[in-house]
Amino acid sequence: MSGAPPLRLAIVTDTFPPQINGVAGTLARLMDAVERRGGTVHVEAPASPEPWRDLRIHRSAGLPFWAYPQLRIACPNHRRMARRLSAFRPSLVHVATPFGIGWAGRAAAHRLALPLVTSYHTSFSAYLRFYGASALEPTAWRYLRWFHNGGRRTFAPSQAIADDLQWRGFSDVRIWGRGVDVSHFAPRHRSEARRRSLGATDQTLVLTYVGRLAAEKRIDLVLDAFRQLRLRHRQDLALWIIGDGPDATRLASIAPPGTRFLGAHRGTDLAELYASADILAFPSSTETFGNVVLEAMASGLAVVAPDTGPTTELTPLGSALTFRSDSVPSLLQQLERLVQDAPLRACLSITARSTAMGRTWDRIWDDLFAEYHRTIAEHDERNRQGPASRTASRAISARVPNAPGASS
Numbered sequence: 001m002s003g004a005p006p007l008r009l010a011i012v013t014d015t016f017p018p019q020i021n022g023v024a025g026t027l028a029r030l031m032d033a034v035e036r037r038g039g040t041v042h043v044e045a046p047a048s049p050e051p052w053r054d055l056r057i058h059r060s061a062g063l064p065f066w067a068y069p070q071l072r073i074a075c076p077n078h079r080r081m082a083r084r085l086s087a088f089r090p091s092l093v094h095v096a097t098p099f100g101i102g103w104a105g106r107a108a109a110h111r112l113a114l115p116l117v118t119s120y121h122t123s124f125s126a127y128l129r130f131y132g133a134s135a136l137e138p139t140a141w142r143y144l145r146w147f148h149n150g151g152r153r154t155f156a157p158s159q160a161i162a163d164d165l166q167w168r169g170f171s172d173v174r175i176w177g178r179g180v181d182v183s184h185f186a187p188r189h190r191s192e193a194r195r196r197s198l199g200a201t202d203q204t205l206v207l208t209y210v211g212r213l214a215a216e217k218r219i220d221l222v223l224d225a226f227r228q229l230r231l232r233h234r235q236d237l238a239l240w241i242i243g244d245g246p247d248a249t250r251l252a253s254i255a256p257p258g259t260r261f262l263g264a265h266r267g268t269d270l271a272e273l274y275a276s277a278d279i280l281a282f283p284s285s286t287e288t289f290g291n292v293v294l295e296a297m298a299s300g301l302a303v304v305a306p307d308t309g310p311t312t313e314l315t316p317l318g319s320a321l322t323f324r325s326d327s328v329p330s331l332l333q334q335l336e337r338l339v340q341d342a343p344l345r346a347c348l349s350i351t352a353r354s355t356a357m358g359r360t361w362d363r364i365w366d367d368l369f370a371e372y373h374r375t376i377a378e379h380d381e382r383n384r385q386g387p388a389s390r391t392a393s394r395a396i397s398a399r400v401p402n403a404p405g406a407s408s
Contacts, residue, residue: 012105
């Protein structure tokens with residue numbers, strides 16, 4: 001927003017680098033974007049077992065989460081956090097997760113009467129089904145609605161997710177999309193030497209999955225489809241599984257021949273692995289956006305992904321193939337098309353790259369920061385209207401709405 005003072009942003013999150021996931025990576029980019037535009041950032045995040053010293057980040061001690069040991073759960077005192085935020089003097093608080101640190105950040109922002117926004121990154125309620133706790137979904141939605149409606153905005157990563165949240169009674173939902181660095185993720189990073197080091201020849205067709213290794217990602221679908229591809233076709237086929245997570249050991253025990261588990265990668269190493277593969281097989285239907293799909297498209301891969309709302313928003317007609325969610329036969333059919341049809345792979349590679357080129361981070365940040373400054377302006381206007389107006393506004397924002405789908 002032209003003429004606005006430099007932003008002082010407090011980011012409060014239960015996941016942040018060196019953790020490797022889409023939320024942590026996006027928030028690290030947000031921090032860099034604020035600073036590149038002349039702003040200042042303070043981050044509240046969990047401690048990490050890896051050394052990661054940064055004076056801009058306050059780390060709260062925590063314990064590994066039982067269902068996902070790579071994540072750490074911390075529950076800092078919200079009064080102490082309020083003192084840290086008061087010393088930083090943020091113009092806006094952005095709470096990105098609804099757990100221990102996020103809850104403390106929400107409480108601290110309210111205690112200090114600071115403008116607050118939240119963002120919805122992960123379909124936690126959908127994850128409950130994969131961990132045998134679907135009976136908790138109504139309670140989860142009530143909590144999430146209460147949590148997010150305590151802020152002035154809830155940012156959703158895609159229109160499909162925004163529509164669902166609005167239907168469920170979330171107030172003032174806005175789109176905060178995602179971009180991709182098309183110079184970092186690019187076909188030019190393809191490395192024949194890297195392929196050979198992983199056992200692939202010039203004739204090998206390499207399929208890949210990139211992301212967390214967890215039950216909700218449905219990687220079993222890819223393993224099943226790959227097993228059948230190898231039985232049906234004589235082509236030299238390989239499958240690279242890139243990532244780490246609580247399901248890694250089980251998946252490795254059931255993987256068919258030709259599968260390699262490469263672990264977690266980041267930076268230029270990850271970009272080279274993307275570009276050195278040929279096809280992305282992405283099975284997850286619980287994504288709120290799908291950063292991996294966009295990175296693979298920028299890298300020039302032919303993509304097969306489920307026909308769910310967030311994914312189809314990323315893959316307009318001609319830029320990827322989609323399959324019926326939860327259907328191994330449908331996934332297998334689309335992968336077979338790509339295995340057998342080299343011109344189709346080449347066409348999808350070109351159109352995928354072209355589509356990704358249209359999703360620049362600069363445009364994403366322009367839209368997000370405009371929303372930030374509008375939120376700050378609205379907060380300042382309420383302050384000018386007096387304490388009675390502010391009390392009424394807080395009472396309205398904290399109310400849990402009885403919206404359609406409130407119990408679903």
